[in-house]
Amino acid sequence: MAMTTISSREFNQGASRAKKAALKGPVYITERGRPTHVLMTIDEFNRRQGTTPRTLLATLSQTATGDTIDFEPRKLGQITRPVDLD
Template identity: 45%
Template sequence: MTVSRMTSREFNQDTARAKRAAENGPVLITDRGTPSHVLLSIEDYRRLTEGGPSLLDAIAPAEAQDFEFEPPRLHGALLSVPDLI
């Protein structure tokens, strides 16, 4: 996948070139040298937004139920404020 760059002016003057470039990968459009927009083909856009499983869905077992979780309280010198003077 190739990432192309164009200025806003180039994009406004030659949108056909931008659309052709988007077939090979994202087109980064800059405004005064700062990235402002990205042009993607519809296939790339759909792939990014098709909504796969969430991270929780991916790592939780299928039979997972709600459960209580009480993290242990930490004690000791690691949690004291150091004397910097």
């Protein structure tokens, strides 16, 4: 796994290059020579956290007795609006 270090100025001028470098390993972003941020892919982040996003298929295929599914749908907000029929 490659490790890349770039300055915040380089990052601001070439974010796409930094994102490409993050495919090979973490990208350390520095300010005044000191690392302040790390850029990595979401897959690498999840791997390091020990978590993987749960898919709908995995959720629906639960068969063990007593399993519960926590489900809290997001609020849709205003999905209707008055109609002027005149």
